[in-house]
Amino acid sequence: MVLLDIRNAALAYRGRAALDGVDLCVAGGQTVALLGPNGAGKTSLLRLAAGRLPPKRGSVRVFGRDPARDSATRRRIGFVPQEIALYPRLTVAENLDVFAQLAGLKRPARRSAVAAVLDQTAIEQVADRPVGALSGGYQRRVNLAASLVTRPDLILLDEPTQGVDLAARAAIHKVLEILRKQGAAIVVSTHDFSESERLADRVAFLSAGRLVREGSLADLLRPLAAASPEYEVLLDTPPEPEAEAALRLAGFCTAELSDATSWRAARAAAEGVDGAALLSDLRDAGVPVAEIRIRRPGLEALYRNIIPTGGALP
Template identity: 65%
Template sequence: MAEPLVRLAGAVLAYRERRVVDRVDLALRAGETLALLGPNGAGKTSLMRLIAGRLAPGAGAVRVGGQDPFRVRAARRAIGWVPQEIALYPRLTVAENLGVFAQLAGIGRRRRAQAVAEAMAVTDIAAMEARPVGLLSGGYQRRVNIAASLMGCPALVLLDEPTQGVDLVARAAIHAVLGRLRAGGTAILVATHDFAEAERLADRVAFMAQGRIVREGALADLLAQLRAGAPEHEVALSLPPGPPAEAALRRAGFAPSQTPLVWRAASRAGQGLDGAALLGALRAQGVPASEVRVRAPGLEALYLDALHDDAVVLRPAEALRLTGGAIR
């Protein structure tokens, strides 16, 4: 098997004596997509900055293509960095923006137009080339942001929340871009708070909390291990629960999702009861439950299981957000 394009060994990064990246080991191969998930403050962006060569580790090693990206310019040129913020010039057109980034990437004048055209083709934004970036929708701006990172034909692309704040159509377009990059052999590391996005894009996932990777592996393998256990339960309510009903739901191991009429439980909740029995037990306690859905656990359950097994303590507000289908 080929040597990984990216390898971290015991990487440490500290701010004011607090470790925000704590002895991380990680590997990523060409043509592979790795999704990095974790609550706010877990260290995801700091880890990506280490890999991008923006920061130097205080201990351990970071290598991209066998070289230190902080010290070796050639290693940094092999990396495309797509920050969470839109890092473009709003008054310049799409083509003008990409021309600037091509120049910054060291692409000569003769090759610049071709490089811009190729990046626009991969990201499917050629129709917008004469439009000022500031007049584009958020989804198109994010695709231009990705195109700007491709000027040097990087072997590795790092994306921090690439679909934040965009609609479903724009999200699908961005996912298609990442699919084309992966098919072309580009390694992709994407930090996301969205479980559905990670399930759609990733070959492998790494869960991060308190600066550490608490679990990592092939997504299909990790889900298969989890699904060998108890299923997940979800309760649909006919109306918002009052305090007694809410207390009964919480005692049963449920927490509210993104909508107050759907409550979800970890895979351990409801063990020993089928859906009908659980529905009856909740109704007997005054819960306005219309149905109980039983399903195989997904990535959300895998994440919570990883944090539970590693005894990672979340703030109450963060734990509540985690049960809503996406970590915010």
């Protein structure tokens, strides 16, 4: 069953285009990852799907209704913003009670809803602690819990694991996997390619407000199965000029999606290179190598092929 159906949607802020002719359908039990550079329109698409904004053109339907006009439909949507949208001086349980009240739940229903979502997200142990005293990982988990107090069928998440440690990331992933198995439709905007590969059934690539490629994860990755492996060098610190020259001489360039501590080799340059020998040669040249990764190309390689440089909105 299609829970979210977006057709030819366009959106503009103060006369500037944010989305232009986007089509996206998500069924129950599916997770769709939105990938694209900052400013490509991912957050705008989530706000459109949540009914926070009406489209300038086209249509948005959740369970066949317009969420921007129908409050009952909006209550069936859980929206998790990138920002921590919580009250820092209130406890976790008090925050969840406030969000349940804002959603229209009466006191007895709120009590049971808060207890259920504390258990669902495995945060009972911090229920009585002020949110402002929690680690960033726990705040992200409470942020997710706040969106689930009404047991939504459609969950929209904007960078849900940004800046969290591995334990919090795994905990959030576990909740999302359970929700998908229970039949929820999930749309997650992320810059994390490994997160997308782990969670998503389908992937949608956004560039400059347009959906430029969309499909099942398996279909998108199938053409890469026979491709040459990728070589990536991870550095302890950004390289000095001499070390940078050694990296470039070995066929490496800075990874477009990372900082100066991640360098990737063109496939032709890396073909047949022995990883241990490369590590030794680079260290002998003064390159502060922490790790060399040799891996089969995945979503990140596909992203580099699909998204043009400057794929953000002007």
